Amino acid sequence: RKEVEQDPGPFNVPEGATVAFNCTYSNSASQSFFWYRQDCRKEPKLLMSVYSSGNEDGRFTAQLNRASQYISLLIRDSKLSDSATYLCVVTSPTGGSYIPTFGRGTSLIVHP
Amino acid sequence: NAGVTQTPKFQVLKTGQSMTLQCAQDMNHEYMSWYRQDPGMGLRLIHYSVGAGITDQGEVPNGYNVSRSTTEDFPLRLLSAAPSQTSVYFCASSRDRANYGYTFGSGTRLTVV
Numbered sequence: 073r074k075e076v077e078q079d080p081g082p083f084n085v086p087e088g089a090t091v092a093f094n095c096t097y098s099n100s101a102s103q104s105f106f107w108y109r110q111d112c113r114k115e116p117k118l119l120m121s122v123y124s125s126g127n128e129d130g131r132f133t134a135q136l137n138r139a140s141q142y143i144s145l146l147i148r149d150s151k152l153s154d155s156a157t158y159l160c161v162v163t164s165p166t167g168g169s170y171i172p173t174f175g176r177g178t179s180l181i182v183h184p
Numbered sequence: 185n186a187g188v189t190q191t192p193k194f195q196v197l198k199t200g201q202s203m204t205l206q207c208a209q210d211m212n213h214e215y216m217s218w219y220r221q222d223p224g225m226g227l228r229l230i231h232y233s234v235g236a237g238i239t240d241q242g243e244v245p246n247g248y249n250v251s252r253s254t255t256e257d258f259p260l261r262l263l264s265a266a267p268s269q270t271s272v273y274f275c276a277s278s279r280d281r282a283n284y285g286y287t288f289g290s291g292t293r294l295t296v297v
Contacts, residue, residue: 103283104283106285108285114290114291115274115288115289115290115291116227116274116286116288117288118285118286118287121285159226159227161285161286169234169240171229171232171242172217172229172286173229174219174226174227174228175226176224176225176226177226
């Protein structure tokens, strides 16, 4: 089982739709969680951290479910500019250090 | 602040050549890392550093060397380029690898022929 798994998509949604992505992780000792956005041929950019209590940033909501070992990202009122690949990142203790592991990403296409 | 600066942006190498990818950050981040990104493979960690003078291997370290003589710089050296090293390379830095996110450089697109 891969350490961090995401549905690659693509998720093809109309403008204004609500879309949600999940990301599962295998290491129950994982400490921190993030969502990144990556545009085509660009570097990943931090979208938001994911906290145990859940957190919201405008149209974006991130949640963590430690019992089931997954994180989620909800995007409301999708915009054309939301089209991108969304990467989840899980940081886990490994040999005395903390190593971030990236999922392979979920592709989102928002169409008019 | 410039953030994380990578050079060059593009590079073509012949098999067997060596080269150094440069990475510099001006945010006084202790943690720096190198990733490669290949289609369908996601980002894979090559090497990382938790501070000046300290480096360690990631998931795919073979064929690469790193050094960290200063907080700001973290160069990645390809010892003898192979076609399998054709990839996009990203350098990233973080204030604290456990609790903070990472700032990425704009990447180096490397082709080995």
